[in-house]
Amino acid sequence: MGQLSTTIKNKLAKHIFLNEAIAGIGDFSGIQPSSADGKFYLRLCTDDVEVDDDTLGTECTFTGYPSGGIELSRGSSGDFEVNDNIASNIDDIELTVDSGFAGTETVKYAELWMNNSGNTEAERISHCELSSEIELQANDIFRISAGNLKFPID
Numbered sequence: 001m002g003q004l005s006t007t008i009k010n011k012l013a014k015h016i017f018l019n020e021a022i023a024g025i026g027d028f029s030g031i032q033p034s035s036a037d038g039k040f041y042l043r044l045c046t047d048d049v050e051v052d053d054d055t056l057g058t059e060c061t062f063t064g065y066p067s068g069g070i071e072l073s074r075g076s077s078g079d080f081e082v083n084d085n086i087a088s089n090i091d092d093i094e095l096t097v098d099s100g101f102a103g104t105e106t107v108k109y110a111e112l113w114m115n116n117s118g119n120t121e122a123e124r125i126s127h128c129e130l131s132s133e134i135e136l137q138a139n140d141i142f143r144i145s146a147g148n149l150k151f152p153i154d
Contacts, residue, residue: 009085013153016125017080017087037075040125041068041116042093042149044142045109056121062105062136063098068116070095089149095142107134107142112151126151 014020023030045057072079080087111127
């Protein structure tokens with residue numbers, strides 16, 4: 001089976017995350033960016049999403065977590081940068097756990113989605129394991145520091 005070159009993987013990552021055109025594919029103008037940058041949705045998960053590409057993680061349910069995920073911006077002024085075909089967050093991503101949340105929840109994985117209502121693998125862009133598990137209780141602040149959320153395009 002063939003494999004994409006590193007250069008085209010990086011261009012695909014920039015097209016997906018930064019809305020950049022890819023010149024030279026197809027006709028002279030290449031693959032064009034969408035007219036509007038749009039949004040992504042980051043879903044936090046408590047269990048393994050890397051079993052296979054068809055297995056979705058169990059999304060967090062702590063009070064204060066937005067149903068369908070945390071909204072992130074796509075595009076050149078969005079929430080991601082791309083280096084060596086890996087998209088990573090430019091700024092810290094933070095969310096406060098509501099004081100009314102009872103119990104604990106441990107965030108282990110993240111999924112990036114095209115929308116905040118999808119529930120099939122076809123609508124999930126990518127998934128990754130966090131560098132360390134984050135256990136949350138009432139009043140905690142969930143934080144992924146800038147550069148620590150990494151979505152490779154392989």
